[in-house]
Amino acid sequence: MAELLKGAPVAKALTQKVAERSSALVEKGVTPKLAILRVGEREDDLSYERGATKRAEKAGVAIEKIVLPADCTQDQLMDAIKHINSDSSIHGCLMFRPLPKTLDEAAACAALDPAKDVDGITEGSLYGVFANRPVGFPPCTAEAVVALLEHYGYELRGADVTVVGRSLVIGKPVSMMLQAKNATVTMCHTKTRDLAAHCKAADIVVAAAGHAKTVGADALREGQVVIDVGINWDAEAGKLVGDVDFDAAEPIVSAITPVPGGVGSVTTAILCKHVVDAAERTLA
Template sequence: MAELLRGAPAASALCERLSGRILALKEAGVTPRLAIVRVGERADDLAYECGALKRCGALGIAVESVVLSADCSQEDLIEAIDGVNADASVHGCLLFRPLPAQLDEEEACERLAPEKDVDGITSASLYGVFSHRRVGFAPCTAEAVLALLEHHGVELSGACVTVIGRSLVIGRPVSLLLQAADATVTMCHTRTRDLAASCAGADVVVVAAGHPGTFGASCAKRTQVVVDVGINWDAERGRLVGDVDAEAVAPLVRALTPVPGGVGSLTTAVLAKHVVEAAERTVV
C-alpha cells in the first residue's frame, strides 16, 4: 500500500522556518501584510480566505480583506486593486478567481503590481517562473507541490516527472518549477492519446487535470510517487475526491498524496512564505 504524503507536516515545517524571518522583519520595523481582494461570497473563496486568515494570524502576518459585491463594476474592482498597489504597507495581494462574468479578469490581474502578486496571476510573475528570475511569485499551489515533495525527501534532480494538466494555475508553472529543480518533465493533458504510456517511465506523476479518475490503475507502477492536485466534489459519495482514482492506485504505487490533506493543506503556508518574501524585498 502506498505511503501517504500528507501536507500538514510540510506546512508546519515551512511555518516554523518562516517564524524567524517574520521576527527579523518586525525588528526592522516591517510587519508583513497581505491584502485579500474578494468579489462576492463564493463558498470556496470564503473557505480559502478563512484558512489564509488563520495561517497568517498564527504567524503574525497582518491581513486585510477588501470585499466587493458580486455585481460590482470593473471600475470598482480596478479602484480596489489600485488602492492595494498604492498602499506601501501592503506587501502581497491575493485576488480570488474566477471573477463574476461581468468583469474583465485579464485586465484585473494585469493591473496588480507584480511585486505584490503573491499567487502568480500576472504575466510578469509567470515570466519570472519561466525565466527563473525573481519577478513576482509562482502560483501557490504549483509551488506547494514542490514543497511537499521536498519535505518528504522525494529526489527531483534527474528524475523523470509526468505532469498531467496544462493550466496556467498549476500544470504549466509546476512543470517549469520542476525543470528548475533539474527534473526531466513530460507534459500531458486530457487529450493525450495514450496516457498510460506517457506515465510508464515516470518516477513522479503530478495530476492536475481537473477531472476525477484521470489517473487510474493502468497508469500506475510500483516505483511511482503520485501527487494529486485535483479537488472535485463526488455527489454520489458525498465527499471530496482528487483527479486520481485513489482506491485503485494506492495499492500499486510507492507513495500518494491524499485528497483532502495533501497539496491543498500546504497552499496557505506557501502564500504566507510569499508575503514574507515580498516584505523582505522591500528592506533589502
C-alpha cells in the same frame, strides 16, 4: 500500502520558518501584510479565506480584507487594486477568482503590481516562473507541489516526472519549477495519446487535469510517487476526490498524496511565505 504524503506536516514546518522570518522583519520595523481582495460571497472563496487567515496568524502575517459586492463596477475593482499597489504597508495581494462575469478579470490581473502578486496571476509573475527569475511569484499550488516533494526527501535532480495538466495555474508553472530543480518533465493532458504509458514511465506523477480519476491503475506501477492536485466533488460517493483513482492507486505506488489533506493544505503556508518574501524584497 503506499506512504501517505500528508500536507499538514509540510505546512507546519513551512509556517514555523515563515514565522521566524516575520519576527525578524518586525524587529526591523516591517510587518508583512497580505491584502485579500474578494468580490462577492462565494462559499469556496470564504472557505479559503478562513484557512488563509488562520495560517497568516500563525505565520505572523497581517491581513487586510477588501470586500466588494458581487455587483461592483469595474472602476470599483480597479480602484481597489490601485490602493493595494500604492499602499507600501501591503506586500502581497490574494485576489479571488473567478470574478463575476460582469467584470474584466484579465484587466484586473494585469493591473496588479507583479511585486505584490503572491499567487502568480499576472503575466509578470508567469514570466518569472518560465524564466526562473525573481519576478513576482509562482502560483501557490504549483510551489506547494515542489515543497511537498522536497519535504519528504524525494530527489528531483534527474527524476523523470510526468505532469498531467497544462493550465497556467498548475500544470505549466509546476512543470517549469520542476525543470528548474533539474527534473526531466513530460507534460501531458486529457487529450494525450496513450496517457497511461507516459504516466507509467515516470518516477513521479503530478496529476493536475481537473477531472476525477483521470489517472487509474493502468497508468501506474510499483515504486512511483504520485502527487494528486485535483479537487473534484464525487456526487455518487458524496465526497471530494482527486484526479487519481486513489483506491486503485494506493496498493500499487510507493507514495501518494491524499485528497483532501495533501497538496491543498500546503498552499496557504506557501501564500504566507510569498508575502514574507515580498516584504523582504522591499528591504533589499
